[in-house]
Amino acid sequence: MRHPVTVVAAALAAAILLWMFLAVWPAWLVALLGPKKVFVITIFNGITLAGLYFLVASGFTLVFGLMRNVNLAHGSLYLFGAYVGYDVATASGSWLLAVAAGFLAAAVIGVLMQILIFRRMEGDELRQTLVTIGISIVAADLMLWFWTGTTYQFTVPSWLDGAVSTPIITAVRHDGRAVFMMYPLYRLAVLVAAVAIGIALYVFLNRTRVGMMIRAGVDDRGMLAATGVNVHLVFAAVFGVGAGLAGLAGVIGGTALSVAPGEDVRYLLASLVVVIVGGMGSITGAAVGALLVGLAEQIGLAYFPTYGVVLTFIIMVAVLAVRPQGLIVRAA
Amino acid sequence: MSPRAATHLVAGLLLLAYPLVASPFFVFQIGAYSLILGTIALSLMILAGYGGMVSLAQMMVAGVAGYLVAILGTNESGLLGFGWPWWLYVPVAVLIASVVASLIGLLAVRSAGIYMIMITLAVATAFFYFARQNYAVLNGFNGFHGVVPPHAFGIAWRRPIPFYYLCLAVAAAFYAAALYGERSTFGLALQAVRDNPRRMRALGFNVPALRVFAFFLAGVIAATAGVLLVWFNSQISPGTISVAAAIDTLVIAVVGGIRRPAGPYFGALLFAVLQNFAIDLIDPERFNTVIGIVFLAVVLLSPDGLLGLFARLRNAVPTRSFAEPEPARPAGAVPQRSRI
Structure with missing residues (x-):
């Protein structure tokens, strides 16, 4: 309770938001913001998009946190995972198998990148970054070659398809019956998956032995090596998990939206902004950043359609101007 | 004459004589284009090589200047086009774009x-x-077209050979300025900040101000090249300033060599040649x-x-007389850790 004014303001904002979700909107609010349905769906879309962004950005921030390696080929791993997942889904008909394949394919590439390239230029951050740029250029072109410019669309598995009714009342009909909001089940599942993976990562990093090694490696790589841990193995594992998360997000995001060339750049930039806003190397920061960016993007799309994308970057610039290291900074 | 001055003299003479032997296509599409790209990459090289600051916004600064030329001067897109004379819109465009560069720097x-x-x-x-x-x-996705160099001093600057010499003059001026700046008080301070910002701060230098000023100077270079670029393409659209173009600038500077001003021009030449002739060697789509490779x-x-x-x-052949004035690193030596 160090900042009573802030706490009161936050509580007030939360209360207003809760009321906006639960209450039936009075006429003046509808006149001001448009129908309640649009508002609630925008917020839902924002939060579920944030879930997807978190999935992509968590791998990015994990790799950066340990290796100080900005993997600008992260978007390519996303797209690669999505393409491989699509092929597996088409061949096997199983969506879950596609998710697993997307994760594994990207993870294998990630481990190979770490072993073949990044191990050779440890500590040289600029060169590593440049190499990942080169890889992303070549990868985007080769994927365009192999999978052509077609837009692919996954089939949502039947157990996740369709819409569910949420307990949120969007309007009351003349005869007094309430209209409940319907929302696609799949998008809610994305959010659940993101939360689950976020918690799993948190537990993995903070409660397991390997997680302890990783955190030790972040703080003092030399000391960790001196205690007999094979640092290269830890690095390769982290790179594999980080890259795998990108591939997994590729299948999940590709199902929610679609898979096409150019998505790699889009998700790379989303990850960049998310981790810049949230704070590099922090899983919590990635969650906070993803939430801000996802909401900003959807609110921008709904209420200022022309400059929706720019709104995201305005948030980034504003955060940087106040906190250059992002909102959540790891205690050094 | 020092070997370095001799190299510069020979290179200058070759560049001046180039239009005499080359076809208009080579003069314009390869010559002028590499000089423009090289100058934009030079602005990145100055930030990265001397200041240790890798900025991917240099193409954007060039684009801002290009857009201003289209808006303040004349265009054929039927939007704005104030019709200012070239001696007014060029400096204004460069100045505003440089201020934008300083704000990015800030x-x-x-x-x-x-x-x-x-x-x-x-x-x-x-x-x-935003531009899109x-x-x-x-003007959104379409941008502006019909943005052409002016008639000035009785010369149609749009024609390949005059335009090539214009680009050469600009490139040579900034190249010389970069070489001079490297040894100037400001340049030395900037390089010292790159190597050890904490010590420079302790010595009483205003480190952020030095860095922002470097962004401004690099902005002037990128903006001037941006004016040439919009004239070269005779149009500007969001595609000119896309992410790929921003990355290309970095690729050019790094491929050429990011430590010395000549590097970006070598990189730009290679880039322009590959861009124009890769079609003949392989599938243009690739x-x-x-x-990338x-x-x-x-x-x-x-x-x-x-x-x-x-x-x-050159080092591998020690008998050659015009060796580097600064000793080049022997082959196979451990590369110096690049500072960023």
């Missing part, structure tokens, strides 16, 4: 290294999306694979780019 110098790469990339992307969406001033090879094999590779080759 935001970026609060961070360093990789953070700066990401922030400048994000700013450049934001401007790209804004139809009121920037240009990005070729340029060249980039990867240079980054992996020679951290100093083509210039570093030349220096090493």
